[in-house]
Amino acid sequence: MTHALELRNVRAGYGRIEVLHGVNIDVPRGSVVALLGRNGMGKTTTLRAISGTIPVNSGQILLDDRRIDGRRASAIAARGLVLVPEGRGIFPGMTVRDNLAIAHRSGGKQAGAWDDFAANVTGAFPVLGERMDQPSGLLSGGEQQMLAVSRALAGDPSVLMFDELSMGLAPIIVDQLMERVGALRAEGRTIVLVEQYLTHALKLADVCYVLAKGQVTWVGEPGELKHMPSAASYLSA
């Protein structure tokens, strides 16, 4: 099986504090991989290391079989990997349209024509079409997440990573977002979903990794998760 993304014995952290103590993860191309674990176990740190937001101290990260560890975040994004961070990373004082326009511009040639991009966004999330001229900070949490997902797509990425996509959102909104994630996989994109609880992602994930104290402690398919000791704590929502 070919991998879109591979982490080999990755150590990373903040300054002298090491948080990831040798993380190994394989993300098959075109799959949805869920990264689970309780608070503070290193999920966000893993995504930051992959996206180049924090440096990797040792080990390797490969995107399409090419090393990306040690590269700048902008260079990694240009190679087709984007992170939608916790907190969504949108500009709250700017309108929905301007948020999309900035993403479109930074997507460069890959972003295609603005009209096509905008039509894609509003086709997937009609509510954003109705809110184009509102400050994005006034959107509901779910709408902000839809905007963040739409912005991430501007550069036509091959790998998308979402940090707590479902956090604090009503189930019906989460279903809508997960449906979109499923559609992105159907387009052949590779997805990494970080969730504290798997309930919403269960239907989508092909493989689950559980992180504890900066190490992978369990790998398997979502259906096997119930056999894992203390699985209940990951499945309650």
Ligand SMILES: Nc1ncnc2c1ncn2[C@@H]1O[C@H](COP(=O)(O)OP(=O)(O)OP(=O)(O)O)[C@@H](O)[C@H]1O
């Ligand atoms: N900017 C930072 N500087 C120093 N330490 C940090 C920083 N961000 C996170 N940490 C520490 O790194 C460890 C892992 O945090 P991380 O954010 O990766 O956890 P997480 O699994 O994403 O948790 P959560 O479910 O709460 O989002 C924690 O001990 C945290 O305190």
Ligand SMILES: [Mg+2]
């Ligand atoms: Mg986190």
